[in-house]
Amino acid sequence: MIRWSNSNPLGLAAAARGLRFLSSSRTIKEHDVVLLRQHGSKYPRWHLSSPLRPDALVKLSYGASVPAADIIGRNALDVVLDSRGHEVVLHEPSLASYVVNQSGERSATPIYPHDANTIVSLLDLHPCRPGEDEAEHEADHGPPLEMFEAGTGMGSLTLHLARAIHAANPPVPSSLRLAFCRAAMVSDRFACDVRLSPEHQAARDTYAASRRVILHTLDNKLKHLNAAFKLVRDFRRALYLPSIDFHTGSIDGYLSERLAQSGGQPFLYRAILDLPGAHENVELVAQALHPNALLVVFQPSISQIADFEARNRQTNLLRLEKVLELPVTTITNGLHDSVGGRQWDVRMTFPRAQQEGSDKMVQVLRPKVGDRIGGGGFVAVYRRWPVGETPAASVADEGEKEVGSSEAEPTPVASVADEGEKEVGSSEAEPTPTASVADEGEKEVGSSEAEPTPAASVADEGKKEETTQCSPPAGVDGNDGAVVVDLKHLQHFSMDTRTWTATIGAGTRLGDVTRKLHEAGGRAMSYGTS
Structure with a gap:
């Protein structure tokens, strides 16, 4: 315990500097993923590594590489040399840069980070830690809160959702996280998972029973599910993996089985539909939602949102609260993160046509021109109305009367x-x-x-x-x-x-x-x- 005292200002400042250093510096460990900035002869190159293993090589540009053993044990922003003598700066990747800069062939188009953050915000999630709210969480001994995502795809939105609910669940034992990172993946026709030892599997089952919020994610293609599982597992050494249950199959099959198990009672408090033909599942998803629960529908086309709303008008179970168009973002050369907004070039430089003997620098202030466009689409937010009651007029209908x-x-x-x-x-x-x-x-x-x-x-x-x-x-x-x-x-x-x-x-x-x-x-x- 640190005892603060005003009698020694220099000691207080030194202690504060030490605490800030401890909180902002993290040692790179085995199974971490790092973002490397390789200095080239003309301009730098960025690379996202695979999970680090001591005997592996991290391949870079210009035919160079760096042994993973030279990276493990260092801190963020440390500099190492590659095999050709170029300086390489080590960075800890953000969630956005981790998702966007994945190497290899994509099995599905990701929901870009700025769109995923908007969807998470629309879900209005407010998880509290275990024991933090006694009145609300006397239900700690009852059934957990369950969320449902249909259309896992690459797993980008899955990872953002898992981060949002992470604080509500108990801490994951470090030994279990390490076991997830080391275990080999195994998949069958119906699910994807890792092969754990009996001891670690027992620890996993114990932890799963203690979860207070669970994210169920479903996709009808096992290839997508495997890619999403790997994406979540490799981020921050499986930090968010235990909060997610992966399922393969159809929405009708999964929800019908769960409703049969619950005796027809609703069990979901949030749901997200990100798949073609979402309007075909309106009735079943609405039945599985608790009253006042939120449903978010993400579609690339506004006509698909219109199809969903037309089907919803027939069932009259959900109330449309809002429809939003998600903005696109431009992606420039270099580090891609697609966090939204318009990027600007702000720097000091020497003019090319400069008068002799002048060393005056000038400011460059201009928007960057992107070479790619990412994101976009449409999002509709619905609220489940109590059974037996007619939903109030939707926001779209309020104040809108036909002439x-x-x-x-x-x-x-x-x-x-x-x-x-x-x-x-x-x-x-x-x-x-x-x-x-x-x-x-x-x-x-x-x-x-x-x-x-x-x-x-x-x-x-x-x-x-x-x-x-x-x-x-x-x-x-x-x-x-x-x-x-x-x-x-x-x-x-x-x-x-x-x-x-x-x-x-x-x-x-x-x-x-x-x-x-x-x-x-x-x-x-x-x-x-x-």
């Missing part, structure tokens, strides 16, 4: 500015008035179906044009055109910088049109036909 869809809603009366124009009638029995078009054979606004509308001459100064003033939206320039309502066409607003045009279905109430155009921010509105 002219409600007969009970009173029709607002459009006022006429600066003239003694007529009020627009709100009675359904009265036909919809139309405004004249300038410089043509314009028609007066008719008020009765039985009475024919007389034509007005061009010279007629008393043209009956119904208008209403609207405030332009903030920040919109050049909005000096009228908003024309075409009563013959249908349902959407299209806008440009000069004239805003709205097309509305025939028979629509003009009050609804007025409200919509006010929301759109038009400056002036005229009713008429085009």
Whole structure:
């Protein structure tokens, strides 16, 4: 125990420096994965190693290599020499750089780190450590909280999810982690695993029974599952592996079996679907979710999200909370991590065309140009509603009413500015008035179906044009055109910088049109036909 005292400031500072050193420095051990920055003659090269073993060689660029024995036992940022005399700096890889810089052939396209982090954030996970919240975790002796991921793929999202729930589980014995790293992989038709000794298998079973949060990940291809298992095992010496159960098969087969075991009771508190045809599993996944549980659906196309929502509307078990488009990120040469954002080049340099005798440096501040694009897609977030209750209107439906869809809603009366124009009638029995078009054979606004509308001459100064003033939206320039309502066409607003045009279905109430155009921010509105 360190006793702090103000009587010796120098000793206090020295102790603080020692603690910071101990907390920020980690010795590289056997089975660790390291990121190496090899200095070349022109520019550096980055390499992600395999798990280090004393008798192995780490192959680098320029035909060089470094014995793994020269790396084991050193600290991060230490410098070693490769076989050709180049300096090699040792780095501890971040989770993002570990996932993106995997060597070899990919069995599946990964969910890039910035997208995976967004998905984990949308799941709203708040695990607490064992014994930290007595009221909530009197359930420590009850069943664990279970999460389900369908579509393991490469294992990128699996690894991010495991990191998010890691704090909720008891510490993994170091001997068990070492056994995971040393054991050979074995797979059969239904699962992938490692071959452990009876002693270590017993320790694993004991630990599995003590878990408080479990991530179940499922894929129908054993090749994907094996690659994901290896990805998770090799990161930080199997730190997150014991929190995950790997399964192979179909969603229908796995969830049906689990629901049969639970007597039809829900058992999942979070679920993630990342696979084609996710809409085919809406009912079964919803049945397995606890009330108030969250479901995240990740798809590369918005039409796939629409298919899922269409099927969900038939079952009425889930409430759509939000749909997001995930941004793409550019990947530049050098170290790839795809953590999102736009990378910039910020450095000091000497100009090439520099005057003689001047050694003044200048700043370079410019965005980097990427050579690849990574990430992107669409995410929908759903919430499970209690059984027997109809879900409340989804966020997409709130405040969104179809034009002219409600007969009970009173029709607002459009006022006429600066003239003694007529009020627009709100009675359904009265036909919809139309405004004249300038410089043509314009028609007066008719008020009765039985009475024919007389034509007005061009010279007629008393043209009956119904208008209403609207405030332009903030920040919109050049909005000096009228908003024309075409009563013959249908349902959407299209806008440009000069004239805003709205097309509305025939028979629509003009009050609804007025409200919509006010929301759109038009400056002036005229009713008429085009």
